Amino acid sequence: MIKFLNINSEKPYIHFQSLYQEALDKGQKGIEAISVSSYNQIKNEVEARYVNLKYISNNDWIFFSNYNSPKASQFESHSQVSILIFWASINTQIRMKAKIFKTSNEFSDEHFQGRTREKNALAISSNQSQIINSFDEVEKNFNETLQVMTSETPRPNFWGGYSFTPYYFEFWQGHENRLNKRHVYEQLGTEWAERFLQP
Numbered sequence: 757m758i759k760f761l762n763i764n765s766e767k768p769y770i771h772f773q774s775l776y777q778e779a780l781d782k783g784q785k786g787i788e789a790i791s792v793s794s795y796n797q798i799k800n801e802v803e804a805r806y807v808n809l810k811y812i813s814n815n816d817w818i819f820f821s822n823y824n825s826p827k828a829s830q831f832e833s834h835s836q837v838s839i840l841i842f843w844a845s846i847n848t849q850i851r852m853k854a855k856i857f858k859t860s861n862e863f864s865d866e867h868f869q870g871r872t873r874e875k876n877a878l879a880i881s882s883n884q885s886q887i888i889n890s891f892d893e894v895e896k897n898f899n900e901t902l903q904v905m906t907s908e909t910p911r912p913n914f915w916g917g918y919s920f921t922p923y924y925f926e927f928w929q930g931h932e933n934r935l936n937k938r939h940v941y942e943q944l945g946t947e948w949a950e951r952f953l954q955p
């Protein structure tokens with residue numbers, strides 16, 4: 757589930773919320789999963805991965821991750837990202853373009869404090885995406901961290917939130933006869949330009 761903190765009443769947000777509710781009502785699994793693509797400047801490659809979108813607060817779309825991970829260094833060197841969602845229950849794709857930045861320490865602290873000990877032990881004990889010799893190492897690091905953790909254990913500075921603000925949305929809704937509807941909103945200054953694309 758995505759938490760809507762401060763509802764944005766601009767057109768693409770109203771459209772998003774209405775589709776979100778429809779997908780939720782149809783029992784969409786993994787509704788908070790979004791694909792985030794970023795640019796790896798060193799290898800001249802684009803990489804995508806799913807993350808769980810936790811909050812939409814006004815126009816900030818927020819997820820959490822490891823600040824030492826490959827995605828983190830990609831966001832640091834090139835802040836442009838492409839976001840993709842597919843909700844099979846309503847045959848809908850949502851594409852977004854945005855710039856991405858770290859959330860405030862306060863926001864990350866608050867979210868960290870609301871999570872389970874297990875989730876936080878994993879966040880602390882894992883050097884995300886680093887090579888290991890065996891999965892036993894992961895389990896050992898996790899269990900050792902869990903044992904010494906208390907509810908007072910602070911958020912490590914290498915883990916926290918990312919926030920992006922889309923300036924481009926495309927809502928694609930599929931239909932059996934392939935007369936698929938594509939509805940675009942692009943931010944131009946303070947206005948949202950609306951367009952419809954051919955399927």
Ligand SMILES: Cc1cc2nc3c(=O)[nH]c(=O)nc-3n(C[C@H](O)[C@H](O)[C@H](O)COP(=O)(O)O)c2cc1C
Nearest residue numbers: 789805806807808819820821822825826827828885
């Ligand atoms: C449905 C789903 C949700 C995920 N959510 C997160 C998440 O919220 N944060 C995260 O760091 N990784 C998440 N992952 C793992 C990432 O896809 C990825 O494997 C990991 O972040 C390492 O990515 P990187 O090497 O590009 O930095 C998720 C994976 C899946 C399949």
